[in-house]
Amino acid sequence: MFSRARAFLRDLRILGLTPPKDDRRNEVEQMLDREIHDSEGLRAMILGVVFAVSLAAYLYACWRRPEIQAILPTPAQRIAVGISLSIALLVVTLIKPASVLLKRANRPPPLGGRLISAFLETTLPTAMILALTARKDSAPINALLLPPVFFYFPLIILSILRFDRRLSIFTGVVAGVEYAALAAWILRHAPPADASLARPADHLVKAGVLVLSGILAGGASSRLRTWIGKSFAMLEERKRTLDRFGQFVSPAVAAKLLDQKDLGSEVRHVCVMFLDIRGFTSFSEKRGPEEVVRYLNSLFGFMIDAVNAHNGIINKFLGDGFMAVFGAPLSDGGDCHNAVLTAREIVAGVEALVAKGAIPPTRVGIGLHTGPAVTGVVGTTTRGEYTVIGDVVNLASRIESLNKEFGSCLLVSDEVLAAIGGDRPADAVGRGPVKVKGREAPVQIFQLG
Numbered sequence: 001m002f003s004r005a006r007a008f009l010r011d012l013r014i015l016g017l018t019p020p021k022d023d024r025r026n027e028v029e030q031m032l033d034r035e036i037h038d039s040e041g042l043r044a045m046i047l048g049v050v051f052a053v054s055l056a057a058y059l060y061a062c063w064r065r066p067e068i069q070a071i072l073p074t075p076a077q078r079i080a081v082g083i084s085l086s087i088a089l090l091v092v093t094l095i096k097p098a099s100v101l102l103k104r105a106n107r108p109p110p111l112g113g114r115l116i117s118a119f120l121e122t123t124l125p126t127a128m129i130l131a132l133t134a135r136k137d138s139a140p141i142n143a144l145l146l147p148p149v150f151f152y153f154p155l156i157i158l159s160i161l162r163f164d165r166r167l168s169i170f171t172g173v174v175a176g177v178e179y180a181a182l183a184a185w186i187l188r189h190a191p192p193a194d195a196s197l198a199r200p201a202d203h204l205v206k207a208g209v210l211v212l213s214g215i216l217a218g219g220a221s222s223r224l225r226t227w228i229g230k231s232f233a234m235l236e237e238r239k240r241t242l243d244r245f246g247q248f249v250s251p252a253v254a255a256k257l258l259d260q261k262d263l264g265s266e267v268r269h270v271c272v273m274f275l276d277i278r279g280f281t282s283f284s285e286k287r288g289p290e291e292v293v294r295y296l297n298s299l300f301g302f303m304i305d306a307v308n309a310h311n312g313i314i315n316k317f318l319g320d321g322f323m324a325v326f327g328a329p330l331s332d333g334g335d336c337h338n339a340v341l342t343a344r345e346i347v348a349g350v351e352a353l354v355a356k357g358a359i360p361p362t363r364v365g366i367g368l369h370t371g372p373a374v375t376g377v378v379g380t381t382t383r384g385e386y387t388v389i390g391d392v393v394n395l396a397s398r399i400e401s402l403n404k405e406f407g408s409c410l411l412v413s414d415e416v417l418a419a420i421g422g423d424r425p426a427d428a429v430g431r432g433p434v435k436v437k438g439r440e441a442p443v444q445i446f447q448l449g
Contacts, residue, residue, distance in 0.1 A: 165218030172214010265376030280320035367400025414444035
């Protein structure tokens with residue numbers, strides 16, 4: 001009993017009716033499966049149209065054209081051809097909805113079912129040829145010279161759309177074996193008078209051409225599957241690359257990032273912004289989680305837009321603040337100018353929200369510093385993050401924390417003002433050389449606004 005149960009389960013696996021052992025297939029394989037389902041639907045539609053037209057034409061000929069009786073003398077033969085066309089049409093018609101259901105369920109196409117459909121489709125020309133051997137007006141061997149023989153080739157060509165070389169080769173082998181068997185049966189039971197048509201070698205060569213066509217189609221299908229797989233892998237890699245920059249990269253920057261082939265480590269001159277919401281800890285202690293989230297979203301929403309509008313990126317969020325970078329991975333040459341404009345917009349935006357009563361009284365602290373930094377992706381191939389490393393990051397963070405000491409909202413280093421050059425703000429107020437934690441030499445700081 002157990003052996004029969006194991007055999008039954010094995011048969012189910014062969015037919016593709018049991019779930020795959022590994023449900024953790026990567027996204028590229030899932031995308032390829034979806035493409036296979038789409039191609040199966042397209043192939044089924046093409047064959048369905050061909051079979052439907054053939055069946056309609058055949059039924060019309062049986063009804064309106066008495067000449068069909070000369071080709072198929074008995075009603076049983078005519079019914080057999082009609083049933084064959086109907087079964088082929090039914091099988092092909094069922095492929096598309098089955099592919100849609102499997103695609104929605106995120107299941108790979110079952111190999112067993114695809115083999116069965118390939119066999120039934122390829123057998124249809126054989127059945128038509130077999131029916132034509134009963135013609136009254138010609139010898140049975142002439143059926144091997146009529147148009148149905150050529151129907152094998154479209155089926156073999158369309159098997160390429162299945163993206164599985166096994167199915168293409170299987171289609172070619174079935175076509176070749178059925179043709180050879182049919183030719184052997186005709187030569188044995190109804191040898192032709194014309195000796196040139198009675199050479200088995202000629203028919204074996206034709207059968208071999210069918211098999212070879214299947215092999216060639218299998219090679220083309222394999223190459224096409226590999227190309228599509230690589231294309232999907234490239235798309236997935238691009239998606240992962242963009243994910244490393246977070247969800248808050250502007251569309252313009254994202255479009256440029258797609259064209260960059262290498263995001264490896266490099267030294268770039270950047271302007272780093274640190275922003276902190278003052279008094280957030282005491283604010284969150286007195287509010288519920290939903291209110292705290294709404295408060296942060298109302299602030300971060302326009303802040304992110306301001307950073308994006310001036311060609312910066314949000315590199316990371318720090319709970320009640322964030323770190324933004326101008327000049328990496330892309331730069332328009334005015335990184336410090338863009339950073340200062342962004343900082344001013346953020347300060348003005350917060351004041352406007354408070355004035356309208358949209359948020360409770362809120363102050364922010366912003367620090368800007370510019371200098372060289374190492375930028376690039378840090379992590380593994382499966383999980384990485386675009387990061388900026390260097391003294392410029394540490395000093396920008398220290399400058400931001402000085403806002404608490406001076407009671408200010410926006411502090412920048414002397415290097416930032418020097419980089420702005422002729423656009424040096426008139427409201428810049430020097431705070432003198434300031435001793436910064438972790439640095440021996442004092443730092444020249446300026447307050448803006």
